[in-house]
Amino acid sequence: MKQILIVESSPRGAESASRQLTGKLTERLRALYPEAKFIEHDLSKDPPPHLDRLAVKAIAAKDPAEAESLKDVLRLSDQLADEVLSSDLLVIASPMWNFGMPSSLKAWIDHVVRAGKTFRYAGAGVEGLAQGKKAILVLASGGVFTEEPWKSWDTVEPYLRQILSFIGITDVQTVRAQGMNIPALAPHAISNGEKTIEALAL
Numbered sequence: 001m002k003q004i005l006i007v008e009s010s011p012r013g014a015e016s017a018s019r020q021l022t023g024k025l026t027e028r029l030r031a032l033y034p035e036a037k038f039i040e041h042d043l044s045k046d047p048p049p050h051l052d053r054l055a056v057k058a059i060a061a062k063d064p065a066e067a068e069s070l071k072d073v074l075r076l077s078d079q080l081a082d083e084v085l086s087s088d089l090l091v092i093a094s095p096m097w098n099f100g101m102p103s104s105l106k107a108w109i110d111h112v113v114r115a116g117k118t119f120r121y122a123g124a125g126v127e128g129l130a131q132g133k134k135a136i137l138v139l140a141s142g143g144v145f146t147e148e149p150w151k152s153w154d155t156v157e158p159y160l161r162q163i164l165s166f167i168g169i170t171d172v173q174t175v176r177a178q179g180m181n182i183p184a185l186a187p188h189a190i191s192n193g194e195k196t197i198e199a200l201a202l
């Protein structure tokens with residue numbers, strides 16, 4: 001494992017369940033892979049900008065001269081996508097907000113998932129260009145989403161798995177702190193997540 005990319009998105013600092021679990025996971029990874037380079041992004045402190053008109057134009061540019069004239073617009077996007085491409089493991093941490101992820105994390109995805117960079121059109125289909133990597137999702141929620149009646153309300157884990165598989169990453173494990181807003185479950189939510197971390201295949 002040469003490079004590990006860690007993407008955090010909760011703004012709740014030390015109170016954040018997803019951050020506490022990501023901290024624990026990072027400790028385990030640092031012990032297992034002392035030589036690895038760790039790249040850490042805190043999207044709540046440093047949110048990537050939403051794609052604007054120029055960014056969309058630059059991403060869609062097919063004419064080489066137009067692409068060249070707009071290449072500076074994609075500097076951050078290139079950096080974020082290159083970090084994914086050069087990492088062996090992605091750790092993506094997300095709180096659940098209104099059954100989805102924070103928009104800062106969605107903005108990061110919009111910079112990373114780009115035709116010709118992390119996927120390409122191949123015949124009638126699509127080929128992911130980030131193959132051979134692993135990902136771990138660290139998810140925190142007020143309710144419980146591993147079973148119905150709320151499982152089908154969760155757009156975080158299904159979407160993240162789908163978009164990662166779109167760019168070629170299918171080896172994905174999930175760690176959860178769930179039930180954070182349910183008094184009977186909250187006291188165990190983080191320790192349950194920690195047990196999952198101890199059992200992860202890393």
Ligand SMILES: Cc1cc2nc3c(=O)[nH]c(=O)nc-3n(C[C@H](O)[C@H](O)[C@H](O)COP(=O)(O)O)c2cc1C
Binds near residue numbers: 094097
């Ligand atoms: C703006 C906002 C929206 C939330 N929406 C949901 C939700 O739709 N479903 C849920 O189960 N919990 C929801 N919660 C609770 C959080 O998922 C919970 O506090 C979780 O621990 C957040 O992750 P964090 O501790 O890493 O910040 C919401 C919290 C906030 C602040």
